[in-house]
Amino acid sequence: MKNIWFINEYDLPPKFSKFRRRYDMCKYLIKKNKYNLNIICSSFMHGTGGKHAYSKKEKIEYQGVNVYILKGISYVGNMKRIFSMLIFMMKIIFFKFPKEEKPDLIYASSPHLFAALGALIQAKRNKCKFVLEVRDLWPETWVQIGVIKKGGIIHKFFLFLEKYLYKKADKIVYLDPFFDYMISIGIDKDKIIYLSNGVDLEEFDKKQNLEVHLDKNKFNVTYTGAIGVANNLEPLIELAKLVSDKNIIFNIIGYGPLKKSLMLKVENEQLQNIKFYDPIEKDKVPEVLRQSDALILSVLPIELYQYGASFNKLFEYWASSKPILFFGNIKPDYIKESNSGISVTTNSVNDLKNACLDLYNMSEIDREELGKNGRKYVENNFDWKNLANQVDKIFDELLQGEIKNV
Known part of the structure; x- marks a missing residue:
């Protein structure tokens, strides 16, 4: 040994x-x-x-x-x-x-x-x-x-x-x-x-108690993970404002140095369609992802990502069989490559809004197909x-x- x-x-x-x-x-x-x-x-x-x-x-x-x-x-x-x-x-x-x-x-x-x-x-x-x-x-x-x-x-x-x-x-x-x-x-x-x-699919697929109960009367777009500079969550606040007239709610689950300032901004803007939750244990995350309608990931517009990028949560998102809304320009464009959602590479919040509405207005069958593509992609490769x-x-x-x- x-x-x-x-x-x-x-x-x-x-x-x-x-x-x-x-x-x-x-x-x-x-x-x-x-x-x-x-x-x-x-x-x-x-x-x-x-x-x-x-x-x-x-x-x-x-x-x-x-x-x-x-x-x-x-x-x-x-x-x-x-x-x-x-x-x-x-x-x-x-x-x-x-x-x-x-x-x-x-x-x-x-x-x-x-x-x-x-x-x-x-x-x-x-x-x-x-x-x-x-x-x-x-x-x-x-x-x-x-x-x-x-x-x-x-x-x-x-x-x-x-x-x-x-x-x-x-x-x-x-x-x-x-x-x-x-x-x-x-x-x-x-x-x-x-x-x-x-991702360890054997562990990911185990059933767990649901610790975060989402509003099932809404179209749930969920983010899980750290809330810091590198996670670029400011555009999510802007997105929530732009689609506030739709039956969409954004769930941010996690902790980080920018959480308090983002929560204060949401409060000052009087936004009702974005909710923050405390972080949950890692093995409880899959159940929340599976309860969502779509998952979102945003990254900073920095040149470094042209050398490649590998985000932990992206593999969990794929494993959950849910469509992904990705905001950022990285190499490779995993979402496009896997046909598992919509990627917005322009750093435009307005383009992000349009992509979000595309997912929202998409038929449930088409969203399920995107989710299945992501699951198949992670099964075959990761x-x-x-x-x-x-x-x-x-x-x-x-x-x-x-x-x-x-």
Whole structure:
């Protein structure tokens, strides 16, 4: 049995986190009886405004996976978030692996690179393989949403760190099929492997109690997930105003730094056709999606998405067999490619309104057809039951010594 260690600050068990990728991956890897799987994460629940899943350092077992939970630091705001990242990195650097579980491979996942740096240091110390999973292109994401200044000292530092980690990794797992950005900074294409986000359909299809009761007398358009700058929910408020004379209601379920300001705007505008709900546990989300008439996803109009994009909620939306209203210009245009809804790429709220009304006025049979197309698309391409085989192949290649150590 090979010892695999996954490192990601946000990889708490699904009960406490919106991120399921690691646990869906591990669920199918563990069935191969080849790996002893371990996860290191922080106790802090990202996107909750300061809550912790555990009050102290813990080791638990989740579905056969050993989960090491390090005491994290609460944060609100970018400076405190960076401090939290640095503390987590230091805890990774000084983490003592059990002697019987010394790593054969360390698999670090962004979004932030400090944890990956700590993981690389551990990989060198333990003379094991190092895989870097890139979920977001740092620091370009922060530059394009205005968090840091392009060309500034912080930007240059992150560029150096990013390139250093890419160079030192045995393999880079990238969530998007386009490698243009990495190739442009000198990374060997043969080192990069495309492994999309996905969904565990076996888990998704399990019936759960409905925690959010939608108004079934209305046409329900639902959004689930984080409510922050990157989620670009401001256009949804404008859309609600433009279609306020229709029997349409917008449901926003989740939490994030912009939730209060958006709720205040809705209140000031006296909009009656948009409702906010508290976040719900990840396994309760599918039932809400299935109760909706259509699902909506909006992204920022930034150049970075031309390098590719992979949004967790999009796979859940497809799995729910509901039509999708997508607002944003990304590469590839998944909605068009899968014929699972309507995508608006013009950054025009008026065009978004027209697309929303097209779905609203569409026959139920046609909407069902779009939903079925999405379900078929995710079944064929993005079920973790199949995606995990790609991870197994990566591990086999690395652990058989076909690639040099870091």
